[in-house]
Amino acid sequence: MVVEVNDAAAILLRELPRQTEKRKAAMDACLRVLRGESHPPAARRAFVAAALEAKIPRGD
DSSP states (O other): OOOSHHHHHHHHHHHOOSOOHHHHHHHHHHHHHHTTSSOHHHHHHHHHHHHHHTTOOOOO
């Protein structure tokens, strides 16, 4: 379950080993949130896109 940006980043690192543009965008979005440069909804959208691409089920 993804509760916060740290969870999303960990899943991207562990579960999405293949580097794709969507994965890279999601990691960048998570890092921007962690640095205080962006807001969580942007990271969530990027994470969902990468997870869908990797066919990881979404559990809303």
